[in-house]
Amino acid sequence: MSMVQPDRLESGGTIDRGRPLTVNFDGRPYPGYAGDTLASLLLANGVRLVGRSFKYHRPRGVLGAGAEEPNALVELGVGARREPNTRATLVEAVDGLVARSQNRFPSLRHDLLAVNGLAHRFLVAGFYYKTFMWPASFWESVYERQIRRAAGLGRAAAAPDPDRYEHVHAHADVVIAGAGAAGLQAALAAAAGGARVLLLEADRCPGGRLAWERASVNGRPAAHWVADTVSRLEGMDNVRILRRTTLTSVYDHGVTSALEQVAGDPAGSDPALPRQRLWIIRGRRLIVASGALERPLVFDDNDRPGVMLAAAVRSYVNRYAVAPGRSFLVATTGDDAYRTAFDLQDAGRTVVAVADARPHAGAMAEAARERGIRVVNDALPARALGRLQLRGVRLQNGNGAPLEELACDCLAVSGGFSPDLTLSTQMGERPVWSETLGCFLPPPTTDQPVEVVGAAAGVLELQAAFSGAVDAGARAAAAVGYPVPADMPPATAGSSAPSDAPALPVRCPGRGKAFVDFQNDVTADDVRLANQEGFASVEHLKRYTTLGMGTDQGKTSGVNGLLLLAREQGRPPEQVGTTRFRPPAVPVAVGAYAGHRTGRAFAPIRRTAMDGWHRRSGASFIEAGHWLRPSCYPRGDEDIAGATWREALAVRTGVGICDVSTLGKIDVMGPDAAEFLTRLYINGFRKLAVGRVRYGAMLRPDGHLLDDGTTSRFAEDHFVTTTTTANAARVLAHMEYHAQVAWPDLDVAVCSATEQWATMAVAGPRSRETLQLAFPDADLSDEALPFMGFLELDGGGFPLRVFRISFSGELAYEVSVPWGHGEPIWCRIMAAGAPFDITPYGTEALSVLRIEKGHPAGPELDGRTTAADIGLGEMFAKQKTGFVGRLLATRPGLADPHRPRLVGLRPVDPAGRLRGGAHLVADAKGCGIEDSQGWLSSVCHSPQVESWIALGFLADGARRTGEVLHAVFPLRGETVAVEVCSPCFVDPEGSRLRG
Amino acid sequence: MHRIDCPWCGLRDEAEFQYQGDASVAPPPLEGDIDEAMAAVYLRENPRGWHQEWWHHVAGCRQYVRVLRHTGSHEVAATGWPDSRLEPPA
Numbered sequence A: 001m002s003m004v005q006p007d008r009l010e011s012g013g014t015i016d017r018g019r020p021l022t023v024n025f026d027g028r029p030y031p032g033y034a035g036d037t038l039a040s041l042l043l044a045n046g047v048r049l050v051g052r053s054f055k056y057h058r059p060r061g062v063l064g065a066g067a068e069e070p071n072a073l074v075e076l077g078v079g080a081r082r083e084p085n086t087r088a089t090l091v092e093a094v095d096g097l098v099a100r101s102q103n104r105f106p107s108l109r110h111d112l113l114a115v116n117g118l119a120h121r122f123l124v125a126g127f128y129y130k131t132f133m134w135p136a137s138f139w140e141s142v143y144e145r146q147i148r149r150a151a152g153l154g155r156a157a158a159a160p161d162p163d164r165y166e167h168v169h170a171h172a173d174v175v176i177a178g179a180g181a182a183g184l185q186a187a188l189a190a191a192a193g194g195a196r197v198l199l200l201e202a203d204r205c206p207g208g209r210l211a212w213e214r215a216s217v218n219g220r221p222a223a224h225w226v227a228d229t230v231s232r233l234e235g236m237d238n239v240r241i242l243r244r245t246t247l248t249s250v251y252d253h254g255v256t257s258a259l260e261q262v263a264g265d266p267a268g269s270d271p272a273l274p275r276q277r278l279w280i281i282r283g284r285r286l287i288v289a290s291g292a293l294e295r296p297l298v299f300d301d302n303d304r305p306g307v308m309l310a311a312a313v314r315s316y317v318n319r320y321a322v323a324p325g326r327s328f329l330v331a332t333t334g335d336d337a338y339r340t341a342f343d344l345q346d347a348g349r350t351v352v353a354v355a356d357a358r359p360h361a362g363a364m365a366e367a368a369r370e371r372g373i374r375v376v377n378d379a380l381p382a383r384a385l386g387r388l389q390l391r392g393v394r395l396q397n398g399n400g401a402p403l404e405e406l407a408c409d410c411l412a413v414s415g416g417f418s419p420d421l422t423l424s425t426q427m428g429e430r431p432v433w434s435e436t437l438g439c440f441l442p443p444p445t446t447d448q449p450v451e452v453v454g455a456a457a458g459v460l461e462l463q464a465a466f467s468g469a470v471d472a473g474a475r476a477a478a479a480v481g482y483p484v485p486a487d488m489p490p491a492t493a494g495s496s497a498p499s500d501a502p503a504l505p506v507r508c509p510g511r512g513k514a515f516v517d518f519q520n521d522v523t524a525d526d527v528r529l530a531n532q533e534g535f536a537s538v539e540h541l542k543r544y545t546t547l548g549m550g551t552d553q554g555k556t557s558g559v560n561g562l563l564l565l566a567r568e569q570g571r572p573p574e575q576v577g578t579t580r581f582r583p584p585a586v587p588v589a590v591g592a593y594a595g596h597r598t599g600r601a602f603a604p605i606r607r608t609a610m611d612g613w614h615r616r617s618g619a620s621f622i623e624a625g626h627w628l629r630p631s632c633y634p635r636g637d638e639d640i641a642g643a644t645w646r647e648a649l650a651v652r653t654g655v656g657i658c659d660v661s662t663l664g665k666i667d668v669m670g671p672d673a674a675e676f677l678t679r680l681y682i683n684g685f686r687k688l689a690v691g692r693v694r695y696g697a698m699l700r701p702d703g704h705l706l707d708d709g710t711t712s713r714f715a716e717d718h719f720v721t722t723t724t725t726a727n728a729a730r731v732l733a734h735m736e737y738h739a740q741v742a743w744p745d746l747d748v749a750v751c752s753a754t755e756q757w758a759t760m761a762v763a764g765p766r767s768r769e770t771l772q773l774a775f776p777d778a779d780l781s782d783e784a785l786p787f788m789g790f791l792e793l794d795g796g797g798f799p800l801r802v803f804r805i806s807f808s809g810e811l812a813y814e815v816s817v818p819w820g821h822g823e824p825i826w827c828r829i830m831a832a833g834a835p836f837d838i839t840p841y842g843t844e845a846l847s848v849l850r851i852e853k854g855h856p857a858g859p860e861l862d863g864r865t866t867a868a869d870i871g872l873g874e875m876f877a878k879q880k881t882g883f884v885g886r887l888l889a890t891r892p893g894l895a896d897p898h899r900p901r902l903v904g905l906r907p908v909d910p911a912g913r914l915r916g917g918a919h920l921v922a923d924a925k926g927c928g929i930e931d932s933q934g935w936l937s938s939v940c941h942s943p944q945v946e947s948w949i950a951l952g953f954l955a956d957g958a959r960r961t962g963e964v965l966h967a968v969f970p971l972r973g974e975t976v977a978v979e980v981c982s983p984c985f986v987d988p989e990g991s992r993l994r995g
Numbered sequence B: 001m002h003r004i005d006c007p008w009c010g011l012r013d014e015a016e017f018q019y020q021g022d023a024s025v026a027p028p029p030l031e032g033d034i035d036e037a038m039a040a041v042y043l044r045e046n047p048r049g050w051h052q053e054w055w056h057h058v059a060g061c062r063q064y065v066r067v068l069r070h071t072g073s074h075e076v077a078a079t080g081w082p083d084s085r086l087e088p089p090a
């Protein structure tokens, strides 16, 4: 393979010519060097065309050299690692890198979809909004099929992201974003007094422009000052420099976050390393030194490959030893771009001319003429010539009168510099327009823990940037208790010519397509049209035209766009204002935000003390909150329905055991514990005897049911209350609120004990015999342990609690032991129950048993039901004193006797299938939701009734027993005739649970 | 992201807390006037400015922390116990 890089300069640059490498772009190999970016490497190889634009598929080349790049967006990697819309200017070239151009079909040079360039009228400003006015047939035939396919960038990978990402937490006294001239200088000052300084640099090399600019500092080449300063800082214990790390987000209270590119190789070559790290930084002061962004000029066909930002061209020449062309024209509104002309000339390239928008020659023009470079004053580009590659530029004067046409293959443009406001405006303050500088400046930060320095503050002159940075660094450190020695001198910048004020042309006069936002294909005409159509506010302009809404957040387009809008409206720019920047300032992969929290690490898994036994016994599991609970224990080739049926039947006829450790358990202690609970529940606890258990329900303050459960009194001042698994955290918070805030006068404390006690329900007619065998010394007789009583036994050096409560309606107990004893006790009970074929049962059978008994659970306590709705009306009415939610539960809407009430339902034809969520109607024919009289909340196939049964809510339900209605389930087109019955399908007298 | 100075635990991340609403409103009465209960449950000022609010330190000491926060700037002027009197800065 030929190693010729036609536009690589013979010498110079910071690339490592001893480390050649090859990257692959659109299937072709290209040589380059370590230190190249993908953009510099392609430019060195004479590649000008790198992509097609968003809407019109216009040919596009590299415009910039950093994060501002709107054009050179490429797809990196293959398969699951395919990453679209990556800026070629930020991609470090590594050997074997695979990149592809985007948004072209079938190839970059022959893009059939470029026909969109002709169909411009469909794609003007507000296109997306206007499509809503078109007939549906247009949507189907044109919009969805054609335009959707044509507009857009890149393709996301279809497979899960295979890379790893990390979160790193850091603390610092002073965080500095940007290690250019101002950032380095501020870091030196801030660190001098001992403050912990964290300096973040997006590039792999600190120094910013000074790393490659042909300038001098302290009488030596600027790059030497950069190297010295970096090694000084790195020699200090209190300073840390993070390279390849971009501060993306500024949050409240000193919290910022930054994205670090860890591996230079995006293909994830080292599996030990994460691809990116998301830094979450808690800082006390922030110094923003993120520099300035050059603005393009707005003129006809200003997007042709070969039109580049002037400072970017200079960085390619000086940093990468790449001259992106043979003959150059420089078009500028200020002084800085002259340096580009000079450096190009010194690199041996032809500089055709400098076109300066200002009418009069200044000092830089003089210097150019001395070098033999032609300067044309009062000259602006009128039109770029060429299509896939720039061929020349037609010039005009400020009034639009044509001047000459100059042949060139690269046009370096400069429309002035805008401070990078992407960080300094994230806290919500508006930037301030500066007429003298012709740019927006960051909002004042006097009452904020933030300083903005250097070009990011509009200070473009190097000496002033150094001085300001020393002051800001010292101020920031002193503010957090690290005063800086008074004799901290700023670096001395080499002599720089006095800079002449820049001109501010808004749009070079013309009639063609002049792009403002390259990434989103927004033209000057679009801005004019939006204003004409009434989208006059800058926020509306943004949304209507999509100006600045690309992944670059309008870094090169924002200011030009609103200057155009200001001119359209004849208003000064400060009255038009700017849109806000929001975090993140640069695109961040979703994976970086997720960090390690993917897959199994997404959320914790809570396992009960008996989890190992369940797994060994072949349980199927279901997630409940974060808990893993056995849903059933299939035997042989049993399916879930078969296992559930068998387990439920075993409880009704023999004995079953179920792990109910996940129910919430809260210890309530203190002299006022009984009073506290009486105020929280709809039933009283003052008179509950020690050793007894009571069922209770609690309301939210708005009168709806919050939760239910049992409460046991262990002592005058000690209760243990249980909650449903789902509501354990909510009930605890509810109790804490009332203990700490509502009734601080009550002497009571609450504490979660859910994970301290392993609990198992032992239920069924043989449950007492089973427990008697397991705990032979215990007196489990009705006298010693009546229904709704409990015992505290000695389990052999640990407490063992036996509650006689029943969720299944059978004779049943709950046994609680300290967590670590859960599995041995479970096994002891299993062994004791063997003669009765004790059957472990899961949540499926548990649900069947409670539906058969008409006990409400989650589907009934859905946040919209009242105590009366689930049949607790009498309990609610009985209590004498007030409790939480009582007043609002008496509101007419909640107290309405005709509200849907809990009922039982069974199919008239025993073979009928019921479904949760079905609605109850009188006449199924042509019914709509307005005909609904209620719904089915819980259904099961009952072994006891030997048909499907349901709990549901039915208007006026308590008085409609025996009525036949229709359960309609439109999702499946099913209608089943159902009979209203009592919600208790089994043993309505309750004789079984009393043994 | 906010950082909140828990009077029991010290300066902690917002992620450890659960926002629990307006702390300038007294809890609804258990008995008596239903209108008073309606107001306590449903009526809020929603000011742009200083706001007394509850932040429950759920992943810490589990105490309800009274926080005086500016709803526009997110500045936290003071934190305290449930019965603390927090005064907005002059």
Ligand SMILES: [Zn+2]
Binding pocket: B006, B007, B008, B009, B010, B057, B060, B061, B062, B063
């Ligand atoms: Zn705390």
